[in-house]
Amino acid sequence: MPARAAASALLASLVVLPLVAAADPTPARQSELIHLLRHDCGSCHGLTLKGGLGPPLLPGDLEGLPQEALAAIILDGVPGRPMPPWRGLLPEDEVVWLIGRLQAGIDDAD
Numbered sequence: 225m226p227a228r229a230a231a232s233a234l235l236a237s238l239v240v241l242p243l244v245a246a247a248d249p250t251p252a253r254q255s256e257l258i259h260l261l262r263h264d265c266g267s268c269h270g271l272t273l274k275g276g277l278g279p280p281l282l283p284g285d286l287e288g289l290p291q292e293a294l295a296a297i298i299l300d301g302v303p304g305r306p307m308p309p310w311r312g313l314l315p316e317d318e319v320v321w322l323i324g325r326l327q328a329g330i331d332d333a334d
């Protein structure tokens with residue numbers, strides 16, 4: 225493998241690794257995050273996440289979208305669009321956990 229390809233493969237694994245290695249938030253923090261999802265994110269994406277000003281965030285809508293791309297949207301926002309950046313408010317591992325929950329689906333019991 226040319227050195228350059230090896231270097232970029234190494235770089236890719238360094239970028240992806242923290243996402244995979246992240247531990248789940250504590251149960252108390254998980255409830256806070258679900259609350260934030262419904263109320264803060266829900267103010268644009270709909271209380272039931274079926275869409276509003278922002279697109280729907282139900283499992284079928286996020287299916288097949290890479291977690292890294294979704295994490296980048298949530299952390300950095302979408303410039304020029306209403307989607308705000310959450311970096312500084314939500315650490316990366318919590319964002320990754322939220323994406324997992326969105327992709328799995330959140331039911332009313334959560």
Ligand code: HEC
Binds near residue numbers: 260266
């Ligand atoms: C002020 C309104 C607003 C808030 C608050 C908001 N969003 Fe968004 N969000 C948007 C808009 C508008 C878009 C579409 C951006 C575009 O046009 O590309 C978006 C896009 C997204 C996307 C990409 C969806 C896709 O199908 O590509 C995700 C994921 C997302 N938001 C998650 C969140 C999460 C999680 C929160 C809370 C932590 C949140 N958003 C809070 C307005 C908002």
